[in-house]
Structure formats: C-alpha cells, structure tokens
Amino acid sequence: EIVLTQSPGTLSLSPGERATLSCRASQSVGSSYLTWYQQKPGQAPRLLIFGASSRATGIPDRFSGSGSGTDFTLTISRLEPEDFAVYYCQQYGSSPLTFGGGTKVEIK
Amino acid sequence: QVQLQESGPGLVKPSETLSLTCTVSGGSISSYYWTWIRQPPGKGLEWIGYIYYTGVTNYNPSLKSRVTMSVDTSKKQFSLKLNSVTAADTAVYYCARAQITGDLDFWGQGTLVTVSS
Numbered sequence: 454e455i456v457l458t459q460s461p462g463t464l465s466l467s468p469g470e471r472a473t474l475s476c477r478a479s480q481s482v483g484s485s486y487l488t489w490y491q492q493k494p495g496q497a498p499r500l501l502i503f504g505a506s507s508r509a510t511g512i513p514d515r516f517s518g519s520g521s522g523t524d525f526t527l528t529i530s531r532l533e534p535e536d537f538a539v540y541y542c543q544q545y546g547s548s549p550l551t552f553g554g555g556t557k558v559e560i561k
Numbered sequence: 562q563v564q565l566q567e568s569g570p571g572l573v574k575p576s577e578t579l580s581l582t583c584t585v586s587g588g589s590i591s592s593y594y595w596t597w598i599r600q601p602p603g604k605g606l607e608w609i610g611y612i613y614y615t616g617v618t619n620y621n622p623s624l625k626s627r628v629t630m631s632v633d634t635s636k637k638q639f640s641l642k643l644n645s646v647t648a649a650d651t652a653v654y655y656c657a658r659a660q661i662t663g664d665l666d667f668w669g670q671g672t673l674v675t676v677s678s
Contacts, residue, residue, distance in 0.1 A: 488664050497655055497668035509666065541606055545663020549621045550608040
C-alpha cells in the first residue's frame with residue numbers, strides 16, 4: 454500500500470501568513486489521484502483540492518495544490534481565521550485508498 | 562445538494578457486529594462509489610472500503626475479513642457490517658460519496674460507535 458507522510462505535523466502561524474503543507478508518497482501517485490481535505494473539530498472532512506491542483510466547488514482561491522510523482526504541496530496563500538484546521542492528503546492511485554496522518558494548522 | 566446521513570447503534574459489545582446504514586438524498590445513487598471511512602478519537606482517517614451502485618465492492622485488506630457492504634438502490638441506502646469488533650474499532654464512522662478517482666466529495670456528518678461491554 455502507498456504510505457503518505459505529511460509534514461510538518463503541526464504548523465503554528467498567524468492570520469495573514471502563508472502556509473505550506475507537504476505530502477510525500479512512498480510510491481509515485483498519478484496526479485489525478487491526489488486529494489486534499491480540511492477537517493475542523495467535530496466536523497466531517499471537506500474536499501479542498503482534487504487531481505492534485507484543482508479546487509473543489511466553493512473553495513477560495515487562496516488554496517492551491519501542486520506537485521507530482523511522490524511530492525505534493527498544499528499552499529494557503531494568506532491564512533484566514535477559518536483556515537485553522539487539520540489538513541489531510543489522500544491517494545487512490547492504487548488500492549487501498551490511503552490518507553496521510555494530517556497537518557494541524559494552529560494559530561500562533 | 563447531495564446529503565448523506567449515517568444511522569445505527571452508538572454502542573456495540575465486544576465480539577458482536579457493528580451495523581450502520583447511510584441514506585443518500587438530493588442526488589442519484591447510480592454511477593458513484595459509496596464509501597465508508599472511520600476515525601478513532603483524536604486520530605487520523607482510515608478507509609474501510611466502497612460499494613459501487615451495482616454491488617461491486619473493494620475493501621481495505623486490513624479489514625477485509627470482517628467487513629461486508631451492501632447497497633439498496635431503491636431505498637438509496639448502503640450499509641456496513643463489521644463483525645467481531647473490539648475496542649480498537651471504536652471510532653467515528655463516516656459515509657461518503659467517491660468519484661472514480663477516489664475524491665470524496667460529499668460526506669455524512671459521522672456517527673460515533675463505541676465498542677464496550
């Protein structure tokens with residue numbers, strides 16, 4: 454199975470700052486099959502980015518995804534108060550579908 | 562807008578079977594992969610598997626021996642059964658709709674299932 458390693462585990466930033474989250478795969482993942490989610494406490498995850506770089510419906514353009522092969526990045530250009538949450542990457546380039554361990558973006 | 566709602570017991574005894582149902586509203590059940598994911602308290606997400614609307618299934622190998630999924634297209638429902646549960650199966654269980662690429666675009670609110678005597 455493909456293991457996804459997210460770093461850092463926790464990112465402490467202030468509103469207005471830029472957040473860069475990494476997701477590294479143990480094997481190459483086709484870009485069409487790399488997805489990012491945001492999860493807030495007590496809520497289900499929300500789809501942010503699919504196909505490595507396409508924003509889901511209603512997702513603000515401060516969120517962007519990039520990368521290919523084994524290295525993928527989620528960038529939040531300027532953090533808004535509602536962006537402080539846990540972010541997960543996920544792959545389905547090969548079965549089983551797997552998630553990374555998550556990156557928590559917290560207020561500094 | 563597609564909505565999903567999980568239902569089922571919140572408490573299951575060890576060695577028994579966990580049973581959950583997800584009801585889909587606001588959209589078709591056809592042509593999608595209906596998925597179960599779980600999240601132990603304070604931990605990350607684990608894919609349990611999916612069932613296609615035709616009944617084809619794909620389970621996580623780590624749970625395959627204990628999982629059964631089914632779908633009832635007439636009721637727009639799909640279900641999860643996980644047998645021989647232990648405390649390690651305590652988690653919030655989510656149902657979700659998946660695209661063929663694995664993107665989980667609609668999720669239920671989740672339901673906490675506790676395994677305890």
